[in-house]
Structures are given as structure tokens and as C-alpha cells.
Amino acid sequence: MPDSRALRRKVAIVGAAETDTVGYLPNHSTLQLHAESAFNALADAGLTLDDVDGIATAGVSPAQLTEYLGIMPRYLDGTSVGGCSFLIHVSHAVAAIAAGYADVVLVTHGESGRSRVGVGGFGGGASTPGGQFEAPFGVFGPPSMFSVPIVHYMKRYGLTEEQLAAVSVSTRQWASMNPRALMRDPITIADVLNSRLIAWPLHLLNCCLVTDGGGALVLVSEERAKDFPKPPVWILGRGESVQHTNISQMWDYSEWTAAAKITGPEAFRMADLDHSAIDHLMLYDAFSHTPIYGLEALGFVGAGEAGPWFEEMRGAPGGALPVNTNGGGLSYTHTGMYGMFAIQEAVRQLRGEAAAQINDVETSLVHGPGGWFSATSTLILGNQ
Amino acid sequence: MNPQKPLPQATPETQEYWDGLQRGELRIQRCRSCNRHYFYPRPFCPHPGCHSRDVEWTTVSGKGKLHSYVIAHRAHPAFAAPYVIAVVALDEGPKMMTNILIDDPRPETLPADAPVEIVYETVNEKVTLPKFRLV
Known part of the structure; x- marks a missing residue:
């Protein structure tokens, strides 16, 4: 003990x-x-x-x-x-x-x-x-604060509104496989672009849901972990950081610096894994651009490559690296502090009990912000 | 009843900034150790690797570039949509939030990195806000 x-x-x-x-x-x-x-x-x-x-x-x-x-x-x-x-x-x-x-x-x-x-x-x-x-x-709530960096990123890397929309489309495909998801009807890129403007470049379907709900976790030591009905889901790596509270004070609008420099590297180092060993991603999607910044910052793709990656549906059902398989904050649920639900889906996938279960999953990476890229945390979980 | 726009309340380390705006001057601080300007005001340099407390007030040009922005359609109750919430990068380096004063804001008329300049918008005897317009 x-x-x-x-x-x-x-x-x-x-x-x-x-x-x-x-x-x-x-x-x-x-x-x-x-x-x-x-x-x-x-x-x-x-x-x-x-x-x-x-x-x-x-x-x-x-x-x-x-x-x-x-x-x-x-x-x-x-x-x-x-x-x-x-x-x-x-x-x-x-x-x-x-x-x-x-x-x-x-x-x-x-x-x-x-x-x-x-x-x-x-x-x-x-x-x-x-x-x-x-x-x-x-400024009026997360849609007009979290969104402020996007235009700078679009100018720098050529990210398009269609690519932003693709994140919502990909996530909805997962939601359509999850009976608990609030929004399950398939959507198209055009549906996203034709939805009501909230804070350009964000339309309604680029924004997460606002729901009620909750979740909880129980953690014990390695010695006790084998004495429970469900197989253990191990915490293999973790990282945390915080840098600002006002979006105008974020150091760099073209990247998620805390994730790139601190939480990702720390989590991978602790887990002693490289990117090829990650089978499943939960990238907190408060808005369509949040997973784009996350995928790049964690090093799964290079700078500016996440927009095309999502547009090619690589994180969608049938894609190379499943992302947000519960339907995410965009389509499953988002109570305000969604991180708990991202962890819950990673646990379900690692236990083999997810609604949209993927095959042969041994590791899952869960990553998300607090505030508007203010705090940052990464977890790497595994079932082996 | 119309809701009130939120107004700033100065603190000791920011008073000179707000006083300067009232006079029609953009006063921000510069670090004498690393020679970089910074914003918002505080009695030390916030740049990683410096953090010197040897800082001074300077008057800057009020010119800069449109670093990033949103066109807010879901409006604060005291604001009329659409309006532009922007972050401008001053020519001296620091970035600050503001509104871009423009009729009928659209993405086509607001290219990223467009040059902007300050407009002093007096609200009352204590508060003048730094707004910007396209040059």
C-alpha cells in the first residue's frame, strides 16, 4: 500500500x-x-x-x-x-x-x-x-473568447471554414452511433456553414452543446486494482499547465503552447509511449477549433496540418485514429466542464463497453483545456 | 431598461494607463532590462526569461495590426450585434483587446494583419476606452 x-x-x-x-x-x-x-x-x-x-x-x-x-x-x-x-x-x-x-x-x-x-x-x-x-x-461568454485566436490561425495556416466544419461533421458521425448523444442526426459541411452565426468564424454547429449531467471516477492503488469487478484502466501519463485567464493574454494564437511544450511531452514521457502507441483520442471539443489546436499541439500532426486531417475524416468512424467517439461536446453532451465526460468515454473504450466501440484499443489519450486555452491537461490511459 | 456596458475600474498599477487614455495618449510600460514593451500594466516585466522590476511608462504610437478577431453575432446585452471583438498587435509589440469601429463588419472587409490605429472613445470623466479603426 x-x-x-x-x-x-x-x-x-x-x-x-x-x-x-x-x-x-x-x-x-x-x-x-x-x-x-x-x-x-x-x-x-x-x-x-x-x-x-x-x-x-x-x-x-x-x-x-x-x-x-x-x-x-x-x-x-x-x-x-x-x-x-x-x-x-x-x-x-x-x-x-x-x-x-x-x-x-x-x-x-x-x-x-x-x-x-x-x-x-x-x-x-x-x-x-x-x-x-x-x-x-x-466579450460575452466562451463563444466570443475561446474563438478569438482562430482568425490569426486561419491567416497563418490557411485553415478554411469548411475544415472547421469538418470537425463537427466527423464528431456527429460518432454521435450517430451513440444512443445517449443529444444530437445524432448526420450533418454535412453545408449544414454547419448554413447554421446561425454565433461569433464569426464560428456558426452554431461549430459550438458545443449546453447540457446537464455529471460523472465520477474512483481510483485506487495498483495493489487493490485487481480486486474489482471491472478491469483496471491505468493512468500511464499526465501533464498539466496554466498560462492565462484572459484570451487577449494567450502567448501565441497559432498554437496551444502549454500543450505543445508541457502537458503533451510530460504525459508521453511518463507513459514511456510514442504517438504510434495511442489508439484513441479524446480531444475536448468546446468548439470546432479546439481539437484542431489539440491534435497539433500534442504532435499527432505538424503545425497547420490538423484542418486537412479532419477534412479527410481521419478521426471519424473508419479513420486511422478515432477522435471523440462519444460524439464529443459538440454532439454528445457538454455541461460546461466537459472534461469528466472525455475521461468517461476513454474508460468505456478501454473496457470495451463504448456505444461506438473501436477494435483493439489498448491506450487512450484524453486532452483538454480549462477556460479558453487557459489551463491545459493531458492524460494517457491504458488497459494493459 | 437598457443594460449597462461593463466599464473598467482602475487599480493602482493601471491608473496611469487609464489616465493617459483620458488625455488622448496610449501609455504602456516598457522593460528597461530586456527593452520590450508589455501590456497590461503591472510593476514588473511579464516576459518569461526576464521578469525584471526595472520598468518605465512610455507613450506609444497607437498604431498596429489586426491580429485576430471575431464578429460577434450573439451579443452582450448592452451591445448591438454584429460588432467586432478584436486583438490588435501594437507596432511596439504588445497585444490588446479592443473593438474595431466599422459599419457592417464582414470577413472580407477585415483581413487579418490589416493596419489599424487607435480611436479614443470617451465614456465619462473617468473612462476613455481604446478603440481601433482600419487605416
Whole structure:
């Protein structure tokens, strides 16, 4: 059995500091307090922000903090449960560092509790960066934020609206084989292009559903895994990152940098597999372009090649590498945080119990964003 | 009752930016260590590999290129569709979100990388928003 004693004396705190002053600080925004604490603690340790590859915070999101600091870590912890959150961050960081998920974890706290400067919840508040630098221009939900990079990508790589539509068509073909899918009637490229405009270049059928639902997972140690009715689905590899919370602050609109540089390579390295060993893909499809960015960033195709790949129906039924076999967020279901459903379908495929079951599947890669390419995570699962 | 457009509320590290817009100047910050401009304002350079705290305010040209955009048809309740939510790349490097002021926005009239320039749109005595138009 795993025993937390194995982590005894495995991790230490090597830098610690507060803000320059504490008390009444009306000239500091909430994020400024986080940053000042971070600079001071790193200086105390003789390190800089560029040494940090793990981040933990509460009150603000890890996405807000990384964007403000200008970093893209490979471990994040946004556990936000009140005053003891930072104790929990330390607890998680011990395991994360012992597991090799990060080498240097930065835990920050900053709170304008008295002056209330720059205070806001997730995406809220007129004084947050989003409230100041995006909300005044009429962004209105994911369709007008997640979609902002696409035109830049289209110019750079020649991606067409027809290729964007092909992602929806391919996914609907899988949905038509899944009785639980909300949208099962086959569609054509023309159907997508003729559907109502939401935020050009996105039409209605380029956008995920909005549904109700849920899912859950139970995980146990290797030793116990054989004692259950269903065969185990092993977690072979994982990766995580976060970089921004406002789409205007995404580093590069032509690629999904965090997936290309961090989550994909980490997951493949941990799993000790290469791309040819992956039998099945679940590429979180909030919109038609999300799997296009994902397929490229994970290295299954080269830059600019995913549009033609989907247009050739290579991820559709009968294609070389099945993608989103449940019908995806575009046609199966999308509650808002769809990632759980992507994992569920990977588990069903690996157990051999999917509605649109593919043959000889031993590995599945599940990949998706949080926010609008803000957070990123990759899992590689297997049944051998 | 018409819903209100969301308006920004400045914070200490962004006040100079908003004050500059009120005067008709685009004020952004530049890092004295790596000599790169950045946006949005904060008291250190956010560029990976730099992160210097030796930064200064500069007035920039307000000229740039249309980096990417959407034409919003499903509108914010306070906005009239269609309208253009854009990210422009300033000639000095940083990118910022804005609206492109254009009648009847269509993909054909909004080519990616088209040159744009700032239009100062005064909302009230505290807020002037940086909008852009095609040059």
C-alpha cells in the first residue's frame, strides 16, 4: 500500500517572505500583493520566477496568477477552501514534488481585505484585469473568447471554414452511433456553414452543446486494482499547465503552447509511449477549433496540418485514429466542464463497453483545456 | 431598461494607463532590462526569461495590426450585434483587446494583419476606452 511516510523528509520550504509591508495598502491591487510576496519569497531563496515550475494559490485562480506573473508552470493547485488553503497547497506540493510533477512550487497569498483593491471572483470584478482590459469590449461568454485566436490561425495556416466544419461533421458521425448523444442526426459541411452565426468564424454547429449531467471516477492503488469487478484502466501519463485567464493574454494564437511544450511531452514521457502507441483520442471539443489546436499541439500532426486531417475524416468512424467517439461536446453532451465526460468515454473504450466501440484499443489519450486555452491537461490511459 | 456596458475600474498599477487614455495618449510600460514593451500594466516585466522590476511608462504610437478577431453575432446585452471583438498587435509589440469601429463588419472587409490605429472613445470623466479603426 502507498504510505505517506514514504514522503517523509522528501520536500522542504526554502524561501519564505511576506509583502514589503502589511496593514493598510490601498496602493496595491490583490494581484500586486501576490506578486510582491512571490518576488520576496523567491529572493529569499535566491531564485527567480523563471525557476518556478509549480504554482499554488487561492482567492485568485492559478490562471489569473500565472497570466499576471508571466509564467507557464507544469503543476498547478487552485484548491480554494478558505484560510487553510495554503496549508493544503503545501501538502499537495509535497506529493507533487516527490512525484516529479514540479521541482519548484511557489505558493502565494495576497488579499486586499481592507482596501478591496482589484478584488474579484472567477472572471468577475471591474477592477480585475479581465474587468479592465476585456469586458469593456463586449466579450460575452466562451463563444466570443475561446474563438478569438482562430482568425490569426486561419491567416497563418490557411485553415478554411469548411475544415472547421469538418470537425463537427466527423464528431456527429460518432454521435450517430451513440444512443445517449443529444444530437445524432448526420450533418454535412453545408449544414454547419448554413447554421446561425454565433461569433464569426464560428456558426452554431461549430459550438458545443449546453447540457446537464455529471460523472465520477474512483481510483485506487495498483495493489487493490485487481480486486474489482471491472478491469483496471491505468493512468500511464499526465501533464498539466496554466498560462492565462484572459484570451487577449494567450502567448501565441497559432498554437496551444502549454500543450505543445508541457502537458503533451510530460504525459508521453511518463507513459514511456510514442504517438504510434495511442489508439484513441479524446480531444475536448468546446468548439470546432479546439481539437484542431489539440491534435497539433500534442504532435499527432505538424503545425497547420490538423484542418486537412479532419477534412479527410481521419478521426471519424473508419479513420486511422478515432477522435471523440462519444460524439464529443459538440454532439454528445457538454455541461460546461466537459472534461469528466472525455475521461468517461476513454474508460468505456478501454473496457470495451463504448456505444461506438473501436477494435483493439489498448491506450487512450484524453486532452483538454480549462477556460479558453487557459489551463491545459493531458492524460494517457491504458488497459494493459 | 437598457443594460449597462461593463466599464473598467482602475487599480493602482493601471491608473496611469487609464489616465493617459483620458488625455488622448496610449501609455504602456516598457522593460528597461530586456527593452520590450508589455501590456497590461503591472510593476514588473511579464516576459518569461526576464521578469525584471526595472520598468518605465512610455507613450506609444497607437498604431498596429489586426491580429485576430471575431464578429460577434450573439451579443452582450448592452451591445448591438454584429460588432467586432478584436486583438490588435501594437507596432511596439504588445497585444490588446479592443473593438474595431466599422459599419457592417464582414470577413472580407477585415483581413487579418490589416493596419489599424487607435480611436479614443470617451465614456465619462473617468473612462476613455481604446478603440481601433482600419487605416
